[in-house]
Amino acid sequence: MLREINDRAAIEVLLREGPLTRSELEVAIGLSKPATAQLLTRLEQDDVVTKAGVRGGGRGPRAQLWQVNGGVAYVAAVDLTPQTADFVVSDVTGAVLAEYQVPLPVHEGADVVGTFGAALTHVANSAGLAATDLRHVVIGAQGAFDPRTGLLSSAPHIPGWLGFDVPSRLSRELGVEVTIENDVNLVAIVEMTVGQAVGLDDFVMIWLSDGVGGAVVVGRRLLRGATGGGGEIDWMRVPDPVSVATRKETARGGDRFGDLVASPAVVELAAAHGFEAETGADAVAKARKSGNEAFLDDLARRVAGGAASLIAVVDPELVLLSGDTSRAGGDEFAALVAKRLHELVLPRTPVGVASVQGNAVRAGALQSALATVRRDVFGVNTPSLLGPRRSGAGEPNPIVAIPDSRTEPPSPAPTN
Known part of the structure; x- marks a missing residue:
């Protein structure tokens, strides 16, 4: 049992850090030199780890590198x-x-x-x-x-x-x-892994593009909801707080959030402010270039109106704006959203822009x-990335390396 736990701790470190020498792995998982050597031999015999060349550059013999067998x-x-x-x-x-x-x-x-x-x-x-x-x-x-x-x-x-x-x-x-x-x-998962939300426990994401979407993360786990509708903010009813008329009549129950901040609505808002744009991202980019602060502030009011409902319930550490409309606005637009958001809710939640590039x-x-x-x-746990399966099973407990002798101090659980 102790061997299995230590093996999993070593695998988790190698997956997270990439190829390591025996001494580097020894420090990372808190085992002695003989115990780490035995662990690597055992995992190599099981075809779980393989040699990955050597690390040179210093004086003395070059150290063997080990990695998880990708195959x-x-x-x-x-x-x-x-x-x-x-x-x-x-x-x-x-x-x-x-x-x-x-x-x-x-x-x-x-x-x-x-x-x-x-x-x-x-x-x-x-x-x-x-x-x-x-x-x-x-x-x-x-x-x-x-x-x-x-x-x-x-x-x-x-x-x-x-x-x-x-x-x-x-x-x-x-x-x-x-x-x-x-x-x-x-997108929220990858932001938790390598983006702006690394190390955060709770955050919400608002996606602004041709369509509108959201994600809610609580305790580093996606809040999917009983029916998978967690984060479906497109359908929220919110008032339209803009300073210009963009339609003849507003529904008594408010507007759908998606109808206010999706790309077609942003283009319509731009027209009401006196300029044309092909997409929401194009409108935001043009407004930033021309210094049309009234348009950007009106759009920020709309976004904040939807975000406020999430903030009031979740009280997250961060609001992340993503999607091409958000990217076009950048940090300047995020600051405007934060300003208007803080007028609506008690928490002073910061607002940022998602950082992961590409798809x-x-x-x-x-x-x-x-x-x-x-x-x-x-048996390796990757915190935050796995929600409950359809059977309702949760995640395994975090792996903690157990020392190979009573004289060694316990090592902390590996962190991401």
Whole structure:
């Protein structure tokens, strides 16, 4: 039992830090030199770790490096949109082996399972694998996924993916374990892993683009909700606080938040302020360039009005703005949102802009797939990345290395 715990602690450190020498691993997990050497020998014999060259540069003999054997398991991640599906395959260490972008039919009646399976087979073959060699596949999609039924909802843009238990059918017909996750939740995951939310326990994310979405993280776990609707802020009813008229009449119950801050609404707001724009991001960029503070302040008021509902309930450490409209606004716009937010709620929650570049949805899907496989294969816990499974099972307890003798002080749990 003690050996298993120490083995998992070593694997967790190697996955997090990359190749290490024996002495570096010894310090990281708090074991003696003989115990660490025995541990590495044991893991190498089990084909869990492999030699990874040597570290030189100093005087004396060069030190052997050790790493987790990436070939133990493979995963795939996909960002599914109406325009294209963006695939990536990696080994269990996260090393990317193949990438593939392809438009897939998403209309009602399309063979979405067959075409998805063909694309998955193609990218797996490009990595030198069969699709069935993949241990886990995570799909990021724009919509709400109900873990009780396997159904995707709030996704009229991909009607072919509606009306059936998506993970069960894909898993059964493709012979690979498949899960599906909301795209903004996946962006939150990657921000927790390598972005602005590293080290934070509680934060909320607001996605501003063609559509609007959100994610709520409490205790470094995604708050998905009973039906998968956690963070679906698009449907919140909020008042419109802007200083110019953008429509003839406002509904008595308020406007949908998504109808106020999605790209078409931002373009309409720009027109009311006297300038034209093609998209929300374009409008924000033009306003910043021209110094149109009235437009930016009106948009900040709208965003703050939606964020206030989340802040009042969650009281997070940070609000993160993401999506192309938010990126166009940058820190200047985030500061305006913070100013208006602090007029509405008691907590003085800071507001920032998500930092992960590239396809953050795909990157988050990959982190989620890796977390699942590392838990299943190694028993290694990756805090914050895994929500409850459909069975309701939670995460394992954090791994703590146990000293190999009573004379050694206990080592702290590895941190991310």
